[in-house]
Amino acid sequence: MSQYRTFTAQDAVEYAKQFGGLDNPSSLVEAQEVGDGNLNLVFKIFDAEGVSRIIVKQALPYVRCVGESWPLTLDRARLEAQTLVEHYQHSPQHTVKIHHFDPELAVMVMEDLSSHKIWRGELISGAYYPQASRQLGEYLAHTLFHTSDFYLHPHAKKAQVAKYINPEMCEITEDLFFNDPYQIHERNNYPAELEADVAALRNDDRLKVAVASLKHRFFSQAEALLHGDIHSGSIFVADGSLKAIDAEFGYYGPIGFDIGTAIGNLLLNFCGLPGHLGIRDAAAAREQRLTDIQELWNTFAERFQALAREKTRDAALSAPGYASEFLKKVWTDAIGFCGTELIRRSVGLSHVADIDTIADEAMRHECLRHAITLGKALIVIADRIDSAEELVARVRQYS
Numbered sequence: 001m002s003q004y005r006t007f008t009a010q011d012a013v014e015y016a017k018q019f020g021g022l023d024n025p026s027s028l029v030e031a032q033e034v035g036d037g038n039l040n041l042v043f044k045i046f047d048a049e050g051v052s053r054i055i056v057k058q059a060l061p062y063v064r065c066v067g068e069s070w071p072l073t074l075d076r077a078r079l080e081a082q083t084l085v086e087h088y089q090h091s092p093q094h095t096v097k098i099h100h101f102d103p104e105l106a107v108m109v110m111e112d113l114s115s116h117k118i119w120r121g122e123l124i125s126g127a128y129y130p131q132a133s134r135q136l137g138e139y140l141a142h143t144l145f146h147t148s149d150f151y152l153h154p155h156a157k158k159a160q161v162a163k164y165i166n167p168e169m170c171e172i173t174e175d176l177f178f179n180d181p182y183q184i185h186e187r188n189n190y191p192a193e194l195e196a197d198v199a200a201l202r203n204d205d206r207l208k209v210a211v212a213s214l215k216h217r218f219f220s221q222a223e224a225l226l227h228g229d230i231h232s233g234s235i236f237v238a239d240g241s242l243k244a245i246d247a248e249f250g251y252y253g254p255i256g257f258d259i260g261t262a263i264g265n266l267l268l269n270f271c272g273l274p275g276h277l278g279i280r281d282a283a284a285a286r287e288q289r290l291t292d293i294q295e296l297w298n299t300f301a302e303r304f305q306a307l308a309r310e311k312t313r314d315a316a317l318s319a320p321g322y323a324s325e326f327l328k329k330v331w332t333d334a335i336g337f338c339g340t341e342l343i344r345r346s347v348g349l350s351h352v353a354d355i356d357t358i359a360d361e362a363m364r365h366e367c368l369r370h371a372i373t374l375g376k377a378l379i380v381i382a383d384r385i386d387s388a389e390e391l392v393a394r395v396r397q398y399s
């Protein structure tokens with residue numbers, strides 16, 4: 001029989017005392033539930049001085065932001081913990097450390113990153129972390145290269161693909177990214193004023209063929225162990241530091257999906273900035289976002305190619321020039337997936353604070369329209385955008 005029970009704050013404290021790996025566990029006295037994501041419970045566990053020392057995260061048997069009417073597998077906690085442990089092996093500087101995991105309770109105990117801040121909030125307020133985009137590029141290069149066919153023995157790779165089969169979480173992505181925005185669906189969520197813009201998505205056959213192709217790649221291209229949801233709300237930053245969290249959508253998929261999600265969230269911030277900052281500050285922050293995007297991709301591509309030169313084990317894949325050919329396909333995928341992230345975060349179930357918290361309604365609608373227009377364009381012209389510099393030029397064209 002399953003031992004699962006939903007934790008109270010006191011349960012979380014007791015659990016952290018037992019499994020937190022702290023030198024002085026008896027100093028832990030209370031917990032606060034701080035989860036602001038769509039899915040899970042997250043407890044900060046405090047000591048007697050009121051310092052948060054460790055985190056206890058538990059999956060609920062349903063989607064938190066919707067309620068018990070949408071049941072969801074508890075196995076996502078295993079997939080999250082395993083993905084983060086695997087990514088930590090390849091990028092310890094940029095991955096949260098998991099101390100303990102229990103599949104029955106769907107609970108993990110992890111490093112407390114209270115010294116950091118969630119990147120999304122920082123991007124919205126105009127705070128700039130000049131190293132963050134390069135560090136994100138490093139994280140993606142190391143985790144994706146070392147879990148790919150470039151690095152793993154073919155038997156090991158296939159065993160990994162099996163270990164990370166994640167059908168229920170993938171189905172959420174398959175529906176929210178590639179289906180819902182292009183049909184009438186009760187999960188969609190957008191202001192009535194945007195009805196014409198959204199109807200245009202449903203009636204655009206060329207767009208829908210391009211989205212089908214992206215969904216097909218998401219279904220079938222087991223290129224590397226993805227984070228699966230690497231948006232700016234799943235990234236902690238501090239001066240000189242960046243750490244990824246929240247990998248429950250991890251599975252073996254197309255590398256361009258992680259890159260596209262990351263770039264897509266920087267572009268969502270780009271679209272929303274005029275709703276948060278004055279004209280001059282917004283313009284400057286937008287330039288920083290465009291620089292971030294170029295640095296992210298260029299760092300990722302350079303690092304991935306360097307790793308490929310030094311460490312590719314497969315005889316055929318190590319052919320000079322192959323890694324750079326492969327990265328061209330990754331880039332095209334990334335632009336397309338980036339476009340789907342822009343659209344699903346504007347029209348679908350789950351939005352982003354970068355746009356949703358804009359107080360002025362007319363401005364909010366304008367920013368949503370901008371994200372939809374840019375997303376549509378990127379999906380359709382992905383194979384005509386050859387570099388990060390060309391992407392930036394296109395973003396300027398659609399601003």
Ligand SMILES: Nc1ncnc2c1ncn2[C@@H]1O[C@H](COP(=O)(O)OP(=O)(O)O)[C@@H](O)[C@H]1O
Nearest residue numbers: 035036037038039040042055111112113114246
């Ligand atoms: N390791 C951590 N250290 C400090 N705070 C954390 C940590 N992990 C999560 N949090 C807090 O909990 C929030 C929700 O966590 P997240 O993993 O995104 O949940 P969900 O899976 O529900 O999306 C984060 O936005 C952050 O404020």
Ligand SMILES: CSC[C@H]1O[C@H](OP(=O)(O)O)[C@H](O)[C@@H]1O
Nearest residue numbers: 037038039063172176229246350
């Ligand atoms: C029904 S889940 C919606 C949405 O929530 C996830 O984000 P997070 O766990 O970071 O809140 C993911 O992006 C899903 O697409």
